[in-house]
Amino acid sequence: MSLIKVMIVDDSAVVRQVVKQTLETDPSIKVLGAASDPLFAMEHMKREWPDVIVLDIEMPRMDGLTFLKKIMAERPTPVVICSSLAEKGAEASMNALAAGAVGIITKPKMGLKQFLEDASSDLLGAVKAASRANVRKIITSTASGTSSHAERIANVAKGLNIAPKLSADAVISAGGLGSGASMVKTTDKIIAIGTSTGGTQALEAVLTKLPAVCPGIVIVQHMPEKFTAMFAERLNGLCQIEVREAKHGDRVIPGRALIAPGGKHMMLTRSGAQYTVEVVDGPLVNRHRPSVDVLFRSCAKFAGRNALGIIMTGMGDDGARGLKEMVDAGADTVAEDESTCVVFGMPKEAIKLGAARTVLPLNRIPEAIVAAGRG
Structure with a gap:
């Protein structure tokens, strides 16, 4: 396998040192400069x-945005934004990602040792995911009116002293209501969507095509905290449906999409005929928080056959097992086709598990959601 060649561009000598030292811990990466x-x-x-x-x-x-636009126009190359968590930095990063960058990491503000212990896997995962991204698909979607936004990339670092890869069991138990009789006491449909690398532009492409009246939607997009609220706010201004960052206890109702906040898990739950979400802390699941597997398991448990599960572009396998649990609970499920994925990782793993009843290109996913609403 050829090495992933990386160029670091940052005016902070400390950040350059930290990022370079972190990347050089992985033998599959070569820092060019x-x-x-x-x-x-x-x-x-x-x-x-x-x-x-x-x-x-x-x-x-x-500035970085001007440089990014120049790169994308002359020689499209995967770019990972190294951003501050401050509001100003977040807004600038959203603009840069809308111009074609594939992902975002948060700029290290702690000491070198602390960063290497706490955040090195995120950086390595972001670079590896970016190296596999089909940048031309991002550019095409941006040119046609969709945008890329901040996202938390899959943690795929190897050979590091990082936490073990936990399953959804760490947050929510398996089994329960499932597809039993209690699940047919309400006819309300639930749409659950999980995605990662390339998912921000994919979500925009799907949600902007939905009519104002459609089933309630719950979404996990791998993203850093503080960015999901801005992402949801922008989508809300573009869509006929309401889109917002989820808060604990929010109801899932027709015409509303709830996006899991970065740094928190989101689960569907139910009281009588009403669906709500729980937003909770917890360990990383598949090295993610929020985790698609956690959301999908909760949908299998509390919505069963009333749910439609959709897994879209992303690196890794988060969501594949959860989608299989949804199928086993009687839900319909969709995986995005390789032809439209920026990274065909998560859908591929779901298909391999037999978790996808249907495989659809991105442009046909909105019609699947509308059809689910019709029953």
Whole structure:
């Protein structure tokens, strides 16, 4: 396997050192260079072009957004934004991701040792996911009116001293109501969607096509905390349906989509004929929080055959087992077809498990949601 060649562009010497040292812990990654601004980076990239660029936004001489647009116009390359969690940084990152970047990591603010212990796997996972992304699909969708936004990339780091990969058992027990008789006492349909790398533009493509009256939707998109609220707010302005970041106890009702907040798990639950969501802390599941498996298991448990589960573009396997549990509980399920995925990872794993009753390209997923609402 060839090495993943990475260029780091950040005006902070400390960040360049931390990111470079972190990436160099993985033998599959080669850091070509670390530049203090885009002009220095472009000089280096004339000699050897990277597979992935890790890019800051606010820099002297040329800002990261201008550099990103130049790269995407001249030689499309996967770019991971290295962003501050501050509101200003989040807004700038959203603009950059709308211009074609594939993912986002949060800029290290703690000491080097603490970052290496707590966040190195996120950085490595982001770079690896970006290296496998089909950037031209992102550019095509952006040009046609969809946008890319901040997302938390799958944690796929190997050889690191990181927490074990836990299953949904760590948050919610399996079994329970399932597809039993109690599940048919309400006819309300629930749509559950899980996605990761490339999912922000895929979600926009799907949700903007839905009519104002459609089944209630619950969504897990791997994203850092503080970014999901902004992502939901933007979608809310583009869609006929209401889209918002979920809060504990929110009702799942027709015409509303709830997006799990970054850093929290979201589960569907039910009281009588009413569906609500629980937003909870908990350990990482499949090294994610929120986890698609957690959401899908809760849908299997409390919605059963009244649910439609949809797994879309993303790296890794989060959601594959949960989608299988939904099938076993009587739900209809859909996996996004490889032809439209930015990364055909999560849908592929679900298909391998026999969890997908149907495989559809992205442009046909909205009609599947509308059809589910019709029963």
